[in-house]
Amino acid sequence: MKSLTDVQLISSYLEGNREAFNGLINRYSQSLYKFTYYLVNNKEEAHDIVQESFIKVWKNIKKFDQTKSFKTWIFTITERTAIDFLRKRKNISFSSMDNDESENNFAQSVPDKEPMQDEIFERNENIELVNEVLNMIPIDLKVIMILRHGEEMTFEEIAKVVDKPVNTVKSQYRRTLFTLKEHINSRMHRNSQ
């Protein structure tokens, strides 16, 4: 199963091999769980969201366009399921950052500088701090950061998942990264004093 591609597993499942779907679960459940956990900050809720997302995938597997990427499709479904879940929980933060024209003031208030080094995400000692700061940013920006650094997706893939133009994603990513770095640096500076 491990040597088969996503499309081969889907075709095999549609031909009646029920085990093939388990191969997809095996391949994606852990990364989806990590992604969801970072969005909702709760293990049990992340578990339920991933389970619900796989059920949605299973119900719609016949509709999946096999010329497209399964990975971006499943992440899109999971992202939407998680956002619906947060809406129900009523503590979603992106709406408060959006103005009447649905523009995000958080991202726009930060200067759009040159692409920055993202070494802050690679250093183990920053994990707790990064997580803390990540929880302060709006959900739509958080999704971009997690997909970029957790899943190492390309900007094109992220754009498909969040259904935004690639340039918007790149720009939001740069601005958020800059802000995160500023926050982290100021906190580290404060802690060292």
Add this chain to the structure above:
Amino acid sequence: MIKDYNQILPGLEQDIIKKINKLENNRLFVKRITYSSVSLVSLFGIVQYITYIFKAISVSGAFEYVSLPFYDISLITYWKELILSIAESFPFMEFGITLFIAGLFIWSIKNLQVNLTMNKLNI
């Protein structure tokens, strides 16, 4: 950052597989019941309609028209009128309905067979 994250909840995969297997078994069970019911009802319908067709043919006199040339061979010369009379008395609509029900029966039996040959049902 996230690469180092290791607080994965145990049993996640198994829970998803169990849940989907359960849903899949339910779906297979419902399909099985539906196809079985359709095949039984259509089989009953075929028997009923075939009986009805025979009755309709005998009441309409189509058998008499068919047997006429055997009594008097000279009636063959009026073959056009004979065929028209048979056609008029033949219950085409009932025959069409019977064919439709027979098609439904074959379709449901075929699907039931496919359903039964799929992975074993674990309810």
